[in-house]
Amino acid sequence: MIDNTPQKIKAYLAGANLSDPNFDYYMSELANLTAAANMEVVGQSRQNLEHTIAGTYLGLGKINEIKDMAHGLGAKVLILNDELTPVQIRNLEKMTKLRVIDRTELILEIFSSRARTKQAKLQVQLARLEYELPRLHPSENELDQQRGGGFTNRGAGESKLELNRRTIGKQISLIKKELKTIAGQEEIKAKRRNQNHIPKVALVGYTNAGKSTTMNGLLKEFSADDASKDVLVRDMLFATLDTSVRRIELDNNFGFILSDTVGFISKLPHNLIESFKATLQEVKDADLLINVVDSSDPNMMQMIRTTQNVLAEIGIKNTPMVTAYNKADKAQRNYPQFEGSNILYSAVDPKSIKMLADLITKQVFASYQEIKMLLPLSAGKELAKLHDSAQIIKEDYQSDGVHITARLAPEKQMQFQDYLV
Ligand SMILES: Nc1nc2c(ncn2[C@@H]2O[C@H](COP(=O)(O)OP(=O)(O)OP(=O)(O)O)[C@@H](O)[C@H]2O)c(=O)[nH]1
Numbered sequence: 542m543i544d545n546t547p548q549k550i551k552a553y554l555a556g557a558n559l560s561d562p563n564f565d566y567y568m569s570e571l572a573n574l575t576a577a578a579n580m581e582v583v584g585q586s587r588q589n590l591e592h593t594i595a596g597t598y599l600g601l602g603k604i605n606e607i608k609d610m611a612h613g614l615g616a617k618v619l620i621l622n623d624e625l626t627p628v629q630i631r632n633l634e635k636m637t638k639l640r641v642i643d644r645t646e647l648i649l650e651i652f653s654s655r656a657r658t659k660q661a662k663l664q665v666q667l668a669r670l671e672y673e674l675p676r677l678h679p680s681e682n683e684l685d686q687q688r689g690g691g692f693t694n695r696g697a698g699e700s701k702l703e704l705n706r707r708t709i710g711k712q713i714s715l716i717k718k719e720l721k722t723i724a725g726q727e728e729i730k731a732k733r734r735n736q737n738h739i740p741k742v743a744l745v746g747y748t749n750a751g752k753s754t755t756m757n758g759l760l761k762e763f764s765a766d767d768a769s770k771d772v773l774v775r776d777m778l779f780a781t782l783d784t785s786v787r788r789i790e791l792d793n794n795f796g797f798i799l800s801d802t803v804g805f806i807s808k809l810p811h812n813l814i815e816s817f818k819a820t821l822q823e824v825k826d827a828d829l830l831i832n833v834v835d836s837s838d839p840n841m842m843q844m845i846r847t848t849q850n851v852l853a854e855i856g857i858k859n860t861p862m863v864t865a866y867n868k869a870d871k872a873q874r875n876y877p878q879f880e881g882s883n884i885l886y887s888a889v890d891p892k893s894i895k896m897l898a899d900l901i902t903k904q905v906f907a908s909y910q911e912i913k914m915l916l917p918l919s920a921g922k923e924l925a926k927l928h929d930s931a932q933i934i935k936e937d938y939q940s941d942g943v944h945i946t947a948r949l950a951p952e953k954q955m956q957f958q959d960y961l962v
Pocket residue numbers: 747748749750751752753754755773774775776777778779780781782802803804805833867868869870871886887888889890
C-alpha cells in the first residue's frame with residue numbers, strides 16, 4: 542500500500558537556559574508549538590548561559606554541535622526558544638545551514654494557519670508585518686543578492702529596502718484602519734448588549750484548557766434561544782482566535798453575557814497581544830473571569846501563572862475570578878465539587894455545568910440586593926436609568942406610579958434611595 546500522508550518537516554529545538562526555573566516547561570511548550578505548526582520534533586539541545594550571546598544567541602561550540610546533530614537527524618529547521626534579533630537569526634542560518642525560526646515566528650505561524658474570520662486574519666497579519674519590519678535586510682532580497690557586492694549596487698539594495706519598508710509601513714496603516722472599523726462595529730454591538738446592564742462573564746485561560754467546551758456546555762443547559770450556536774472545539778493549540786459572545790439565561794430571571802476567546806501561552810509575542818486587543822476587549826469589560834485550567838495537565842500551575850501574566854499584560858488586575866479546574870474526568874478526581882471561588886469539574890458533564898452556573902451566579906450577583914421601589918409616573922428619566930443599571934424582576938404600572946422589584950449593585954442603590962418602599 543502506498544502511504545500518501547505528506548512527510549512532516551523535521552525540526553530541531555534549542556534554547557538558552559539563563560537559570561530560569563521554568564526553562565524545562567518553556568521547552569516543552571516549544572515542542573507543543575512545533576507540533577501545532579505541523580512539524581516533527583527530532584531532537585533538542587540546551588545551553589546554560591548567564592546571558593544570551595549578542596550575535597548568535599548561543600555559543601559557537603554549541604551551535605556547531607547543534608548543526609551536526611540536526612543534520613544527522615534529517616532536520617531542516619532549527620527552532621529557538623526565545624525571540625531572536627534579526628542578526629542572530631541570520632548568523633544562525635549561515636552557521637547551521639538550517640532554516641531558523643524563533644519562538645515568536647512559530648507562534649505567528651500557528652495563528653496565521655488558524656485565523657478564519659476577517660478580524661482574526663487582519664490581526665495576525667498586522668502582528669506579522671510588525672515582526673517583519675525590523676527584520677527586512679537587503680541581503681535577503683534575491684534580486685539584490687544577484688547583483689553582487691560593490692558600492693553602487695549596495696546603494697540600489699538599500700533603496701529597494703527602503704521601498705519594501707515603505708510598502709510594509711503602508712500595509713500596516715491600512716490594516717490598522719480596517720481593524721478600527723471592525724472594532725467600531727463590535728463596540729456598537731457591545732453597547733447594545735450593555736444596555737440592560739446584564740453582567741458580563743468571560744472565559745479565559747491557557748490554550749486547549751477547555752474554554753470553548755465549557756461555553757458549549759453552558760449553552761446546552763441554559764441557552765437563551767435556540768439560535769445560539771455552538772463554538773468550535775478542537776484538541777489543538779489556538780483552536781479559538783476570535784471572541785464569541787452568547788447570552789446565558791438561568792432560572793429566576795438571572796442572565797449573563799458569556800464570552801469565549803483566544804487562549805494564552807507563555808511569552809506570547811507582544812505584537813500579537815497588541816493586535817488582539819480588540820478581540821480581548823470582552824475580557825477587559827468583564828465583571829467576572831472564569832479562568833479555565835486543565836487539571837489533568839502536570840504543568841497546571843505554570844499554566845495558571847501564564848494566564849495571570851497575560852492578563853496583567855493586557856491591564857487586567859482586579860476583576861473577580863473563578864478558577865475552574867476542568868477535565869476532572871481525565872485527572873480521575875471526584876467531581877463536581879467547589880470551594881470558595883474554585884471549582885473542580887468536567888466541561889462535558891451536565892451536573893458539573895450546573896454547579897459552575899451556580900457558582901457564577903453566586904459570584905456575579907453576590908453583592909446585588911433585591912429592592913422594592915415606587916417611582917412616580919413623572920420620573921421617566923429615573924425609570925430609564927433604572928432599566929439601564931438594574932435587573933428588573935417585576936414592573937407594575939398603577940395609578941400611584943410604577944411598582945418595581947429589581948436587583949441592583951450596591952453602588953447603584955444610592956441613586957434610587959428616594960424611591961425605596
Ligand atoms: N476529557 C475531557 N476532555 C475535555 C474536557 N473539556 C475539554 N476537553 C477537550 O479538550 C480539548 C480542547 O478543548 P477546547 O474547548 O477546544 O479548549 P479551548 O480552551 O477552547 O482551547 P483553544 O481555543 O484552542 O485555546 C478538546 O479536545 C476537548 O474535547 C473535559 O472536561 N474532559
